[in-house]
Amino acid sequence: MDPEAYKYLGAGLAMGLGAIGPGIGIGILGYGAMLALGRNPEARGPIMTNMILAIAFAEAIGIYALIVAIILGML
Amino acid sequence: MSKLGLKSKVAIGLVLAFLLIAIGGIFFPVHQPDVHLSANYGGHVPEPFYKLGPIYITNTLITSWLSIIALAGLFYFATRRMKLVPKGLQNLAETAIETLLGFVEGVAGKKNGRRFFPVIATIFLYVLFNAWMGLLPIFNFIGIGHTGTASGAFFGDYSGFIVDVAIFRAANTDINVPLMLALVSFISVEYWGFTSLGVRTYAGKFLRFRQFLLGLGYLVKGRVKSALSAILFGAIDIFVGILELLSEFVRIISFTFRLFGNMTAGEVLLLMMAFLVPWVIAVPFYGLETLLGAIQALIFCALTLVFATMAVTPHETDHD
Numbered sequence: 001m002d003p004e005a006y007k008y009l010g011a012g013l014a015m016g017l018g019a020i021g022p023g024i025g026i027g028i029l030g031y032g033a034m035l036a037l038g039r040n041p042e043a044r045g046p047i048m049t050n051m052i053l054a055i056a057f058a059e060a061i062g063i064y065a066l067i068v069a070i071i072l073g074m075l
Numbered sequence: 076m077s078k079l080g081l082k083s084k085v086a087i088g089l090v091l092a093f094l095l096i097a098i099g100g101i102f103f104p105v106h107q108p109d110v111h112l113s114a115n116y117g118g119h120v121p122e123p124f125y126k127l128g129p130i131y132i133t134n135t136l137i138t139s140w141l142s143i144i145a146l147a148g149l150f151y152f153a154t155r156r157m158k159l160v161p162k163g164l165q166n167l168a169e170t171a172i173e174t175l176l177g178f179v180e181g182v183a184g185k186k187n188g189r190r191f192f193p194v195i196a197t198i199f200l201y202v203l204f205n206a207w208m209g210l211l212p213i214f215n216f217i218g219i220g221h222t223g224t225a226s227g228a229f230f231g232d233y234s235g236f237i238v239d240v241a242i243f244r245a246a247n248t249d250i251n252v253p254l255m256l257a258l259v260s261f262i263s264v265e266y267w268g269f270t271s272l273g274v275r276t277y278a279g280k281f282l283r284f285r286q287f288l289l290g291l292g293y294l295v296k297g298r299v300k301s302a303l304s305a306i307l308f309g310a311i312d313i314f315v316g317i318l319e320l321l322s323e324f325v326r327i328i329s330f331t332f333r334l335f336g337n338m339t340a341g342e343v344l345l346l347m348m349a350f351l352v353p354w355v356i357a358v359p360f361y362g363l364e365t366l367l368g369a370i371q372a373l374i375f376c377a378l379t380l381v382f383a384t385m386a387v388t389p390h391e392t393d394h395d
Contacts, residue, residue: 049178049377052370052373052374052377053374053377053378053381056333056374056378059333059337060329060332060333060336063332063333063336063337063340064332064336066336066339066340067332067335067336070339070343
């Protein structure tokens with residue numbers, strides 16, 4: 001393969017592998033939030049805010065992978 | 076076949092029209108979108124709106140000023156003739172501000188909430204306006220370009236005007252805007268920390284030599300056993316302090332790339348969808364981007380708020 005192909009392969013792998021972790025993390029967060037909602041539906045507001053905050057942290061990692069992928073694709 | 080009511084006929088007609096437009100869009104090729112990370116597309120930007128003396132006028136600078144003007148205009152007209160019972164624009168502005176104030180005070184408490192509110196509300200509204208203005212149809216389409224042909228996705232070639240440099244581009248997709256906001260957030264958080272805890276206490280959160288020095292003191296006094304444990308825990312404490320100091324600075328990077336990455340990803344998504352099947356398929360993604368813009372604005376201000384709240388609460392330092 002020529003280097004160009006490796007570059008795009010790397011970009012795709014970076015995004016694909018980098019999305020696994022945040023995906024699992026966001027899934028666990030949503031699971032926890034749903035459980036909490038089921039137990040205590042009145043606490044909807046704080047649960048939502050905290051869930052979104054925590055999801056933002058998990059999602060940031062996926063975003064880093066995206067940045068790396070974009071930069072690799074543009075090099 | 077059973078008879079259909081008027082409503083279902085209209086619905087079926089609408090669905091058919093939608094499908095027709097969606098499929099028909101394939102036959103009208105658009106040129107492949109150029110995805111750029113830097114706001115000004117490398118260096119090949121024509122002089123006129125590139126440099127104004129020493130100041131570089133980029134397309135994202137224009138749009139960020141547009142959103143500042145829009146915000147200022149909204150709040151100027153909303154508060155120009157204030158009434159006790161709000162109506163119209165004033166009602167909207169008051170609802171937005173009161174909701175934000177309630178959120179800030181709910182997290183940070185009454186006294187600190189009032190202190191934090193101006194910076195946090197400004198960050199929220201600015202990010203929100205930048206994100207939502209990027210969805211206007213004038214963005215990414217008007218600009219300096221050339222006439223030429225490009226290959227379409229499915230059928231035929233696109234020939235016509237191709238935009239090289241758009242005059243409007245969503246401001247959040249320029250990394251300088253999120254970086255600026257992150258620096259504002261960082262500096263505000265540190266300022267609030269120093270002013271409400273005092274320089275000694277706040278710096279003591281990061282430079283935790285107390286336990287270690289205590290251990291050294293024990294060693295001098297000859298109490299070896301307690302000295303060793305104090306020195307061990309003191310060393311861990313120092314390390315934790317260094318990590319916390321580091322995490323303060325990592326926040327800048329994390330803030331920057333979170334907003335920049337999300338907004339750029341949204342922009343790329345819209346471009347790709349508009350390129351794959353023009354006209355219809357991109358519409359739901361505009362809805363998604365509206366939601367995402369609001370969520371990102373909320374996340375940016377909420378994280379600043381949480382960090383500020385953490386900075387102003389005194390730390391329990393003693394283990395013993």
